[in-house]
Structures are given as structure tokens and as C-alpha cells.
Amino acid sequence: MHLSNRTAFRVACISIGLGLLSGCSSSKQASEAVTAARPPADVALFRTIAHQDSLLFDAFNRHDADKMQAFFADDLEFYHDKDGLSNYEQVMASFRRLFENNQTSGLNRRLVPGTMEVYPLKGYGAVETYQHRFCHQExxxxxxxxxxxxxxxxxxxxxxxxTRVVSYDH
Known part of the structure; x- marks a missing residue:
């Protein structure tokens, strides 16, 4: 079955059923996101990764480090254009410090509508790219x-x- 770009994106929004995915919380936002989004290479994979992403950042926005750490592999490599390379232990410690230092602030992450792209990595998993709006207190x-x-x-x-994160353009 072939799905148009607009239909594939709406299927992804409806299947996940969460307002966190690329502005799917309203039909107006979903329409805006659809026109900007590139069609998924694999709709089912897109839905799966988008769902995982929404769960990860729901935990982030609730400052739940314990729930977040379950999404990262022990062999994690996190590349940040300003901070360099960090491993799993360093990243988890950094999240915990960030949460402790921003308990009452507006620390949150929101996906920029229409920017998520997901591609299969044969025999391994998937690669996800996106832009997000990140707010914290500094x-x-x-x-x-x-x-x-x-x-x-x-x-x-x-x-x-x-297993790998590359965070850039800061």
C-alpha cells in the first residue's frame, strides 16, 4: 500500500496518539508539520521511533532521570559540539545535575514541528534527525x-x- 506524504504523516500522528510528536496536538499544527516534513522512508519505523522519542522526552520534561536512563545503551557515545564526547555515566550524571539545578524552572524540550526524519539502519536499527527547542535555566x-x-x-x-547522539548547532 502506498501512502501519500500527508497521509503517512497523519497515520504516524494518529498511531502514536501523543501531542508530543511534531505538533500533532491539533489538526492545524499537524497540517503545518505535514507540509514541512519529509516523507518517512518507512512509516512503521517512523511511528516506532517517534513514539520512543516522545516517551524519552516526556521523562526529560518531567525530570525523571531514572526513566530516561532506560532509553540509553551502556555503550552510549554522546557528541556535543560545545562539550565534546561523553559516555553513558557522564551523560546520566549530567542529566541528574541538570534536573537538580532546574527543579522549579522551565526546563523542557519540544520537538520543532516537521523536522523529525527517521531512516532504517539495516541490521542495526534506525537513525533519527530533528530540531528541538530546549529551554533551561543558566x-x-x-x-x-x-x-x-x-x-x-x-x-x-x-x-x-x-547508542549515539550528536547534538550540534548550539
């Missing part, structure tokens, strides 16, 4: 920006885990 002031991100997801023993 030096007593709210700091928000829109940044680019790439995540490599590995499917192993029926579980999706993030």
Missing part, C-alpha cells in the same frame, strides 16, 4: 534555543536503545 536566567540533533537507535532483544 546563571539564574532562562536560556532557550533551537538545536539540531541526531540519534542512532539500536534494536536488540526487542528493545530500542540510543
Amino acid at each position: 546563571n539564574g536566567k532562562d536560556d532557550c534555543g533551537t538545536f539540531k540533533n541526531v540519534m542512532v537507535w539500536r534494536l536488540k532483544d526487542g528493545q530500542w536503545k540510543i
